[in-house]
Amino acid sequence: METKELTCIGCPMGCQITVTMENGAVVSVAGNSCKIGDTYARKEVICPMRIVTSTVRVVNDPSDLKKDPVKVPVKTSADIPKSAIFDVMDVIHKTCAKAPVKIGDIIVENVANTGVNIIATKDYPGK
Amino acid sequence: MNSYDIVIVGGGPAGLAAASAARDAGCERILILERDRELGGILNQCIHNGFGLHTFKEELTGPEYAARFIDKVLEKHIEYKLNTMVMDIAPDKTVTAMNRTDGMFSIKAKAVILAMGCRERPRGALNIPGFRPAGIYSAGTAQRLVNIDGYMPGKRIVILGSGDIGLIMARRMTLEGAKVLCVAELMPYSGGLKRNIVQCLNDYDIPLLLSHTVVDIQGKERVEGVTIAKVDSSSKPIPGTEIHYDCDTLMLSTGLIPENELSRSAGIDINPVTSGPFVSENFETSIPGVFACGNVLHVHDLVDYVSEEAGRAGQSAAAYAAGHAKHTENADIRVKTGPGVRYTVPTTIDTVRMADKTIVRFRVTQVYKDQYINVYINGTRIQHKKKRIMAPGEMEQVILNKTQLAEYPNAELTIAIEPEQA
């Protein structure tokens, strides 16, 4: 048996929830004041998921990468496992998109093998 | 002099929603003046998700939320001028502005909507005498540097203040490869959302030091380190509790304050509690025909409420410009704060002019569990609603009906937070 402590994010009560686990399965959830906390805790201890937002470099002229350090904001098109956040950030840091970029454009497909795409969250028409 | 029905000062979410609603209400000549090089306001730098859940039932990032409102303004062919700074608003609603192409110019408006947003509180909060080395940033400035200019302010960072912008920046800097050593908070609790504490700090093992403050900054040219100490219940540092951090950057997340220099010089009455104008139920300030909405009115934590309020302000301005909806003498209800309520918006309700329903938004003074929101008119209780939790960080509201209020012209309405027995 092991226990995990977490804070529910469902509302400002911020209940401290204790989840008891055995062999990777949830045995019991305690400390929550309502059903939302129970659902949240069960998902959070087994497979916490997060949306990642960041910016990628975008260039007008791919032959001169140093020239324009413009950034366009991006996000993962769905949530990804929390454990993959830094792998995804690695790809984002190495990526350079080419202008023009439209909101919703796919910038990276299947980022870090998560099955999720990186998409632009803003237009960049280019120079 | 050029003339417009409505001139809107500021092209952030408030200005955009107000413009769009005013056009829908039939107003033809609308002009938005924005000092930045693009529309969208502060949302352009808020690249994280969590916007628009109430309005669109999905979680958007700041730029995505802004784009939906910018698109509406473009579709409706509403005029706007970028890189244009409004310098003065005269009580007769002459708006004076300046930009590179037109120079200084004045516009006569039938109605003006103030939508200038807010700015960060000055550093005053940091009570350390002496020089200021480079490497001290407000969290909002740092957010703009990283997210728009693509420039990293530092590598080893201490953040003072645990408001949402500070928490969001702690995660952002970590994802960009910096080390955030700790977030120190003067108060014994954080004003930030639980979700941000979990997903911006706990996810990355960034310690949150409650009841702590910065007592010393080291470094001459550039920050080289900071000293943090625990504080007692009167916020005084406790000797012997100092912790030293080697760092190159100190970020200050000291909260937001409505940007009302223009409103003040126009002679608009400002509520000292919100630092925003006093308004009536149609968002009209103390100067008839001048309206206010968004963060210039009171600091919002949910942009959805900004858009919704701004829409109502836009409709009111359109009605005013068309010559309708004038204030009715002797029909006002004055809205007062009772125990536990810090402020309300609006502070007066014209019971003749008001729509069928009006929303009064307010903030509570502290965390309340299992207490009631009570509404009284001239001492008679007209609403009684239990809330499991209320916190200063989350805006509360009551909805008032015209039919009920019409029975009490010239009355006093009080909103109070009370236990069952009161």
Ligand SMILES: Cc1cc2nc3c(=O)[nH]c(=O)nc-3n(C[C@H](O)[C@H](O)[C@H](O)COP(=O)(O)OP(=O)(O)OC[C@H]3O[C@@H](n4cnc5c(N)ncnc54)[C@H](O)[C@@H]3O)c2cc1C
């Ligand atoms: C640094 C910062 C970070 C924030 N982060 C978050 C967040 O993470 N999540 C969240 O929900 N909310 C956040 N907010 C709150 C957010 O500002 C509001 O939800 C929303 O953007 C308010 O909209 P607004 O239109 O009232 O103000 P703004 O978005 O601030 O827009 C005001 C506009 O008016 C323009 N303006 C001001 N003065 C003049 C003038 N004299 N002439 C011409 N134009 C002028 C400004 O350039 C700006 O574009 C943040 C606010 C700040 C300041």
Ligand code: SF4
């Ligand atoms: S368990 Fe329920 S009451 Fe407690 S924080 Fe979560 S949502 Fe709120």
